[in-house]
Amino acid sequence: MRDTWPLLEQIAFPPIRRGRIDTLQINVGYRCNQSCTHCHVNAGPNRTEEMSKEVAEVVLAFIERHRISTLDITGGAPELNAHFRRLVTAARHMGAKVMDRCNLTIFEVPGQDDLGEFLRDHQVKIVASMPCYLQDNVDRQRGKGVFDGSIRGLRLLNALGYGHDGTGLILNLVYNPQGPSLPPAQDQLEADYKRVLGARYGVVFNRLYTLTNMPIQRFGAILLAHGEFDQYLDLLQHAHLDANLDEVMCRRMISVDWRGYVYDCDFNQMLDLPLQHAGRDRTHLADLLDADFEGEPIRVAGHCYGCTAGQGSSCGGALKEAAE
Numbered sequence: 001m002r003d004t005w006p007l008l009e010q011i012a013f014p015p016i017r018r019g020r021i022d023t024l025q026i027n028v029g030y031r032c033n034q035s036c037t038h039c040h041v042n043a044g045p046n047r048t049e050e051m052s053k054e055v056a057e058v059v060l061a062f063i064e065r066h067r068i069s070t071l072d073i074t075g076g077a078p079e080l081n082a083h084f085r086r087l088v089t090a091a092r093h094m095g096a097k098v099m100d101r102c103n104l105t106i107f108e109v110p111g112q113d114d115l116g117e118f119l120r121d122h123q124v125k126i127v128a129s130m131p132c133y134l135q136d137n138v139d140r141q142r143g144k145g146v147f148d149g150s151i152r153g154l155r156l157l158n159a160l161g162y163g164h165d166g167t168g169l170i171l172n173l174v175y176n177p178q179g180p181s182l183p184p185a186q187d188q189l190e191a192d193y194k195r196v197l198g199a200r201y202g203v204v205f206n207r208l209y210t211l212t213n214m215p216i217q218r219f220g221a222i223l224l225a226h227g228e229f230d231q232y233l234d235l236l237q238h239a240h241l242d243a244n245l246d247e248v249m250c251r252r253m254i255s256v257d258w259r260g261y262v263y264d265c266d267f268n269q270m271l272d273l274p275l276q277h278a279g280r281d282r283t284h285l286a287d288l289l290d291a292d293f294e295g296e297p298i299r300v301a302g303h304c305y306g307c308t309a310g311q312g313s314s315c316g317g318a319l320k321e322a323a324e
């Protein structure tokens, strides 16, 4: 797979600095029951990297000391990590909100029969990828049978109360374009999703987040293979809005890999651009337990236009919505 970093690092991006951190995003490993073409962590069933118990304890200590208000757990399929439930339970006990980046088919994996009830009982917010409301598009991007499995997952969550107004059980979906284009307006697409998923499958959810595809990892390699990398970067750069710089997610969160090393965001993690602090090449979360790293520069390059193009994009969808 060709790497886009040698091209991205030559592209200038406006300097930005970290604000106060309120969110800790952790990647607990790359094992996943799916192998989607757009996956920016190249996750799949054969990956063995997994966050250890020791690192999970450092995560919990960091949440306590820095009064982190949201723990955002990603993977792979985060629920496959042996310490997932301990992390959720302890973080909730400390008063943090917990967000699970759930792939919707995980509920059918052996050993996950009670996962839905566990998530409900701990009021875990679910953020689930659903790149289209049409079966063919989902199966092409995420694998044959994934659409039907995802609908079954959504129905299971709905039956537990997720996605219904007034339950406090939040179920948000995530859309990303199939190819090298910017996502459409979030509100309009959300209305379309609600209409089609409701009418055809009886499924309800709270919000739809639209994300821009990042020109890295599998998607970056596909752009290079199709000769579309320059064109896509031009599209992102021409759509860049300075106003989005204030809201990019790296200003208020940091991202931790399965070993406990820290990055400015999930994308920098995938590019292996560690967070820079105190002159270290690589910073472990344990090194930041008592550190003040607000105001420090964030490592930016060409891929960052994926966050500031058009309506903007972050782990919470379009930036205007994510800021609310």
Ligand code: SF4
Pocket: 032, 033, 034, 035, 036, 038, 039, 040, 041, 042, 043, 044, 075, 076, 077, 103, 129, 142
């Ligand atoms: S479900 Fe998510 S983590 Fe798993 S392969 Fe697909 S995009 Fe990657």
Ligand code: SF4
Pocket: 248, 249, 250, 251, 264, 265, 266, 267, 268, 298, 299, 300, 301, 303, 304, 307
């Ligand atoms: S990719 Fe986005 S979130 Fe990551 S450093 Fe660049 S602007 Fe920040």
